[in-house]
Amino acid sequence: MSELIDFISFKDPGVLTILIGALAVSFASAIIGTFTYLRKKALVGDAVSHSVLPGICFAFILSGEKDPLLLILGAFLSGWISVFFIDFIVSRSKIKADSAISITLSLFFAFGAVLLSFIQNSDNANQSGINHFLFGKAAAITDADLKLFIGVLIIVGIITLLFFKKFTTICFNEDYAKSIGWNVKWIDFVMSSLTVLVIASGIQTVGVVLMAALLITPPGAAGFWTHSIRKLIFLGLIFATISTVLGTFVSYVRPNMPTGPWIIFFLSIIAILSVLFSPKGILRRLVLNRENKSKIRNENLLKTAYYLTYERELPDFSRSEIVSKRSYETLELEKGLKSLKNKGFLLENSGRFYLSESGKTEAKRIVRLHRLWELYLTNKMNFKSDHIHGIAETIEHIITPEIEAKLLAELDYPDKDPHDSVIP
Amino acid sequence: MENKSIDVHNITVSYSGAPVLWDVDFELPTGVLAGIIGPNGSGKTTLLKTIMNIVKPVSGNVKVFDSNIDKVRNRIAYVPQRESVDWQFPISVMEVVLMGRYSGKNLFKRTTKADKEIAREALESVRMLEFKDRQISELSGGQQQRVFIARALAQKADLYFMDEPFAGVDMATEKTILEILLKLKDEGKTVLLVHHDLRTVREFFDYTILLNTRLVAAGKTAEVLTEENLNSAYGARLTLLEEVGKEIKKKDFPLREKDFDDK
Numbered sequence: 001m002s003e004l005i006d007f008i009s010f011k012d013p014g015v016l017t018i019l020i021g022a023l024a025v026s027f028a029s030a031i032i033g034t035f036t037y038l039r040k041k042a043l044v045g046d047a048v049s050h051s052v053l054p055g056i057c058f059a060f061i062l063s064g065e066k067d068p069l070l071l072i073l074g075a076f077l078s079g080w081i082s083v084f085f086i087d088f089i090v091s092r093s094k095i096k097a098d099s100a101i102s103i104t105l106s107l108f109f110a111f112g113a114v115l116l117s118f119i120q121n122s123d124n125a126n127q128s129g130i131n132h133f134l135f136g137k138a139a140a141i142t143d144a145d146l147k148l149f150i151g152v153l154i155i156v157g158i159i160t161l162l163f164f165k166k167f168t169t170i171c172f173n174e175d176y177a178k179s180i181g182w183n184v185k186w187i188d189f190v191m192s193s194l195t196v197l198v199i200a201s202g203i204q205t206v207g208v209v210l211m212a213a214l215l216i217t218p219p220g221a222a223g224f225w226t227h228s229i230r231k232l233i234f235l236g237l238i239f240a241t242i243s244t245v246l247g248t249f250v251s252y253v254r255p256n257m258p259t260g261p262w263i264i265f266f267l268s269i270i271a272i273l274s275v276l277f278s279p280k281g282i283l284r285r286l287v288l289n290r291e292n293k294s295k296i297r298n299e300n301l302l303k304t305a306y307y308l309t310y311e312r313e314l315p316d317f318s319r320s321e322i323v324s325k326r327s328y329e330t331l332e333l334e335k336g337l338k339s340l341k342n343k344g345f346l347l348e349n350s351g352r353f354y355l356s357e358s359g360k361t362e363a364k365r366i367v368r369l370h371r372l373w374e375l376y377l378t379n380k381m382n383f384k385s386d387h388i389h390g391i392a393e394t395i396e397h398i399i400t401p402e403i404e405a406k407l408l409a410e411l412d413y414p415d416k417d418p419h420d421s422v423i424p
Numbered sequence: 425m426e427n428k429s430i431d432v433h434n435i436t437v438s439y440s441g442a443p444v445l446w447d448v449d450f451e452l453p454t455g456v457l458a459g460i461i462g463p464n465g466s467g468k469t470t471l472l473k474t475i476m477n478i479v480k481p482v483s484g485n486v487k488v489f490d491s492n493i494d495k496v497r498n499r500i501a502y503v504p505q506r507e508s509v510d511w512q513f514p515i516s517v518m519e520v521v522l523m524g525r526y527s528g529k530n531l532f533k534r535t536t537k538a539d540k541e542i543a544r545e546a547l548e549s550v551r552m553l554e555f556k557d558r559q560i561s562e563l564s565g566g567q568q569q570r571v572f573i574a575r576a577l578a579q580k581a582d583l584y585f586m587d588e589p590f591a592g593v594d595m596a597t598e599k600t601i602l603e604i605l606l607k608l609k610d611e612g613k614t615v616l617l618v619h620h621d622l623r624t625v626r627e628f629f630d631y632t633i634l635l636n637t638r639l640v641a642a643g644k645t646a647e648v649l650t651e652e653n654l655n656s657a658y659g660a661r662l663t664l665l666e667e668v669g670k671e672i673k674k675k676d677f678p679l680r681e682k683d684f685d686d687k
């Protein structure tokens with residue numbers, strides 16, 4: 001608990017550096033990651049993230065120290081080489097893009113891992129902590145790093161603002177951009193450079209293994225909530241903030257825990273919650289599904305009640321009379337009866353049911369829709385009248401009053417359906 | 425031919441080895457409605473893209489309004505094939521149509537009031553103004569196609585390239601698009617579109633380019649759409665060309681010998 005207070009009160013001045021540094025990194029990632037995501041280049045992002053490792057190791061071996069600028073430069077170069085390498089394989093051979101990407105990833109990462117073990121076995125006193133580049137360590141962010149990260153964020157922010165339309169257009173419709181004479185290669189180059197730069201600057205905090213998730217997960221999760229690019233970026237920034245603060249806190253409190261996995265862990269939780277609970281999410285769909293099912297069941301039951309009331313001319317009817325007209329599973333029947341009673345459409349008197357006034361109106365409406373729709377199918381779409389019952393059954397439940405009005409008009413306000421039954 | 429809008433000179437195009445267009449050569453006057461007709465995979469889209477230099481030909485060259493396409497890009501408009509676009513992309517109708525006002529020359533031009541007005545007019549003429557703030561993912565296929573047409577109209581061009589604008593659209597949309605095409609022609613514009621329905625071709629199109637990997641025929645519609653030509657494009661399979669294509673792909677054979685560069 002006291003650690004939490006230490007953390008949020010910034011008693012340790014290092015906390016502020018770490019937190020702002022980590023936030024700068026995740027903001028830059030969320031911004032440029034939105035375009036990586038929209039351009040469907042998530043896999044390339046992952047390959048580049050892994051591919052910066054040899055560059056960092058080389059920078060360290062050559063300089064013998066952990067100068068942040070040099071390390072980023074090394075990472076940036078080797079990230080770019082991997083981008084070219086992927087393009088080269090795809091354009092010069094028959095290997096498909098996804099294979100080229102995974103070949104590049106494994107090749108560069110394996111090479112980086114070899115260099116890393118080489119460094120760790122050397123007796124360079126500075127080498128401690130170089131392995132943080134695998135999984136990240138926000139606690140190691142220094143003031144020099146901080147300046148660099150903020151610099152990167154500013155660059156990414158400004159260039160993205162300037163190129164917003166260009167990035168959007170080539171993500172959406174690259175051929176169109178070419179047709180108006182834009183230099184798509186160049187715009188692409190700017191976009192890739194920013195991505196590589198962000199990856200290069202982010203690995204100290206998150207590590208090469210999970211860096212791609214920091215790019216892709218914020219817009220990916222935001223995509224469940226909104227349908228506008230600006231909001232995608234904005235929400236992504238919020239998600240990045242939450243997960244970065246939490247992740248950095250955990251690794252601050254438990255210094256032997258790497259930061260990257262924790263940030264990504266919290267990001268993933270946000271993503272999972274989005275998958276479940278957003279308006280486009282699974283839960284919403286389940287609810288809709290249930291609602292539709294019970295709507296269909298209730299309306300069918302009302303239709304049966306209409307038939308029993310008006311065509312068999314029964315004053316009231318029992319469960320078995322309902323089932324004799326149309327078969328219902330017992331459980332479904334009970335649910336339907338209860339729900340219709342709750343809505344006041346159906347009244348019960350010692351085991352026998354009858355329609356209330358509102359129930360009669362509603363039942364008439366449904367029968368009307370059913371018969372209108374049948375008529376529409378036979379008259380306007382030339383279905384055979386003995387074939388249409390099934391189709392009419394499913395459609396009638398989704399006809400809105402507006403569609404009903406149009407149906408009536410198009411059919412010239414009919415009074416009989418194709419089976420010669422009266423349209424109520 | 426006077427007043428040529430497009431002059432396609434002996435172009436051959438290939439993606440990875442096997443050519444998809446062999447030595448295609450034709451001209452098109454200005455002020456006509458012209459259709460590119462041919463079976464699936466016959467290279468219609470590729471031909472449009474090559475004319476706009478989105479795809480680079482292996483050999484041959486193209487002139488638009490008697491000059492290099494790059495000099496006249498502000499005079500052309502393009503409606504890409506529906507399938508080439510991600511319709512789930514988070515972008516609104518108005519944003520798409522405003523793309524029609526982006527300038528190729530000035531990369532950082534800002535959208536002005538006048539641009540917005542033009543975009544509104546374009547949307548109005550395809551009867552989509554009331555949907556201007558909708559996301560494109562929420563539209564029907566026909567509505568999406570109309571948005572793309574509106575973007576092309578907002579480009580205020582002289583030459584319109586449209587790749588299957590009638591694909592997957594409803595009757596109302598088909599009618600709207602046809603009206604727009606005829607209006608463009610009345611204004612003296614040139615429209616070149618990829619199309620499927622032979623009936624409407626005969627009825628509305630002045631020029632027809634019949635394509636099946638090679639050029640079967642090009643010229644006035646009535647002269648091109650003969651039974652013989654149609655058989656040749658749709659009927660007999662191009663077994664020999666296919667064989668050669670496969671061979672080229674297998675051996676990674678160069679499609680042009682350096683010494684015979686035409687230009």
Ligand SMILES: Nc1ncnc2c1ncn2[C@@H]1O[C@H](COP(=O)(O)OP(=O)(O)O)[C@@H](O)[C@H]1O
Binds near residue numbers: 439465471
């Ligand atoms: N980007 C591409 N890479 C490789 N082959 C392609 C590409 N685009 C089209 N093709 C091939 O070129 C041929 C012609 O395609 P296309 O021009 O799209 O035909 P159409 O528009 O007439 O249906 C097809 O066989 C297609 O598979």
Ligand SMILES: [Mg+2]
Binds near residue numbers: 468469505587
């Ligand atoms: Mg095509």
